[in-house]
Structure formats: structure tokens, C-alpha cells
Amino acid sequence: MRFIPQLALLATSFFIIxxxxxxxxxxxxxxxxxxxxNLTFELPADSNLPVEKIETAISEELARMDKVLSNYRxxxxxxxxxxxxxxxxxxxxAExxxxxxxxxxxxRASNGCYDLxxxxxxxLWGFKNDVFTPPSEDALGVALASIGLDNLETVNTTQLRKQLPNLRIDVSSIxxxxxxxxxxxxxxxxxxxxYLVEIxxxxxxxxxxxDGEAWRIALEKPLPNERKMHKIVSFDSGEPMSLISSGTYRHFFDDNGKRYSHILDARSGKPVEHNTVSVTILHSDATLGDAWSTAFSCLGSREGLKVANAQNLAVLFIDQEGDQLIETESDALKTMSGISFKNP
Known part of the structure; x- marks a missing residue:
């Protein structure tokens, strides 16, 4: 199953420690x-269940989702x-x-920055074929007139209605x-x-x-030419929690001395220009965490921090200013217990 990236975000690399x-x-x-x-898990102590049975169930579920949600088929x-x-x-x-x-x-909570x-x-910007092509303002205006999640109506639990005939949706960001x-x-x-489940x-x-030890995950340093650990996240409490990270530091174009991100702001139709290179969110629901990770990469730390605090979301923003990486934590992350961020 393959979902084609809609905002060209590259998830930050993780290493299971x-x-x-x-x-x-x-x-x-x-x-x-x-x-x-990858799934790493402990079977119940009294279970004689063969792992192959779980593996079959996983494969069947992924194939079923593929038939519903994949844009490539x-x-x-x-x-x-x-x-x-x-x-x-x-x-x-209904799914x-x-x-x-x-x-x-x-x-709505991201003020329209995030859009399916x-x-x-x-x-239009050439990201599909990895050939950067800045569009004219006229072409940009035409494209903007053909998008917008507000132009998609939910009729009921099994019906959707387009308000624009050519409207297309892509759920790769979620x-x-x-x-x-x-x-x-x-x-x-x-x-x-x-368990630890990762895609x-x-x-x-x-x-x-x-062995009773907490799961520990390493976040990659958000620099394009380095593959080093930046933070180690320890899930000390063992409570269910997802960790989703998105970054801009590997996918970009340089054109006439200016760097353009692969992340597009749905409101302007143009690449974002903020300095946020990495966003990491901790959320009990990986589906919401995935969507919010994309949204905060679009918003950047300045606008995104206000939204994160308003929504009580635990988010770590990392901005690059010259050779420095500047970290900004949301209020919910500062007060979160049971999970710790440490330097390697």
C-alpha cells in the first residue's frame, strides 16, 4: 500500500533504542x-497463538485499507x-x-493551513516529478480556486459531496x-x-x-547533511502514546539563491518560508497526531505554538537559525509526565 505524499513531508527518522x-x-x-x-510486541504469557496468525491479520488489514484509501490505484x-x-x-x-x-x-483549527x-x-510546483517549476500568479490563482476542504461536504456517515466537480482528496497526510x-x-x-508499532x-x-525497561526512541538531528541523534524520548509510564515527527530539512529546492520548502501552505498556495525544520508531536491517537504533525510543519513554530497551546497539544518545534537549532516546547509538552526528552 502506498499513499503519495500530498505535502512532501519527510518523517523524521527514528531509531529504537x-x-x-x-x-x-x-x-x-x-x-x-x-x-x-515494524511491530515489536510481547505475546500474553498464557498464549499459544502463533505469530503467523497475527501477521496474516496485519497483512489482510493493510490490503483492505489499500483498497479504500490509496490514491495510486x-x-x-x-x-x-x-x-x-x-x-x-x-x-x-464510512472509513x-x-x-x-x-x-x-x-x-479548521490550523486556520486552513492543513488541507486534504x-x-x-x-x-503545479513540480514536486510530483521532483522538477521545481515556480508557477505564474495566474496559474497559482487557478489552482487555488480548485481546492479547499470547505468545498467538500459530509452528507452523512457514508456520503460525501463535492462543491467543485474537479475537487480531489488525498489522505496521505493522515x-x-x-x-x-x-x-x-x-x-x-x-x-x-x-508493543511498539511503527510505519x-x-x-x-x-x-x-x-526486561521491564521503557521503550526509548531517538529523534534524528534535523540537518540535511547529518544522520545523528538529537534527542532520546523515553516512554517511562508505559501509557499508550504515539509519536509523530515531520521535517523540512531533507526535501527542498534551491532556485536563484533562494531555498523553497516542499511544504505548501494551502492558504497561499506557496511554499512556507518559516525557519521550522522539525515538528514532533506526542498524542494518544496516531491518526490525529499524523494530521497535526503535517499542520504544524505548515504553520511553523511562531503560528503553530499558539495553536498547539490553544488545542492543549504536546509539541516540540525545532527552528534553524544559521548553524543553531532552537527548540520551542508547547505548554502541554512542558507539563507532560511519564515521557522524557533527553540529550544523547
């Missing part, structure tokens, strides 16, 4: 959504909806309607977080309580490792 593997830990890994996925539910050039109500999968509504809450319909702008939650649900249905660097944990 652990001792040598314990025999009690089970592992499942594979390829989905254009990236890898013409027969998916989302692409069948996109292909219909009509303003009549269309029946779709798609649910994701649209989750995204709508983030769209932005792909035409992404293509899809990986949602897939994490779906895989977590499968593990929990099999009685698993201690493309977006992850959720619960409980502890088999």
Missing part, C-alpha cells in the same frame, strides 16, 4: 504505504470518488468519511497514523498489551519491553 533482542519479543515487519512497517474507493466530476452526493466507505472529518477538525485537497498545488492505529487494534484484539517512522507504544 534497546538492548539485545529478548527471545520473548515477537516481531513482524513488511512493506506498505511506500515504506516499511484507480479502483480504490477514494480514487473512484475523485474520478467522478459531479456535485451530486456520492456513497463512499473515508471518518478520516475526512478528523482532517476537517485539524483544517492540496495535491493540485503540489503538482493515512500512516491511521494505519498505525489499525495495527494496534489488531494486536490488542489478540491480547497484546506491550515509516510514525509510531505508537504501550507498556514496557520484556
Amino acid at each position: 534497546s538492548c539485545s533482542p529478548k527471545p520473548e519479543m515477537s516481531k513482524i515487519e513488511g512493506f506498505a504505504q511506500g515504506t516499511t512497517y 484507480d479502483d480504490s474507493v477514494i480514487e473512484q470518488f475523485n474520478a467522478q466530476k459531479t456535485t451530486e452526493a456520492q456513497t463512499v466507505d 473515508l468519511v471518518e478520516l475526512v472529518e478528523i482532517a476537517r477538525t485539524v483544517h 485537497t492540496i495535491k493540485p498545488l503540489f503538482d 493515512g500512516q497514523g491511521y494505519a498505525v492505529e489499525r495495527m494496534v487494534k489488531i494486536l490488542e484484539q489478540f491480547g497484546v498489551q506491550n 515509516g517512522g510514525e509510531l505508537k507504544i504501550q507498556g514496557k519491553k520484556t
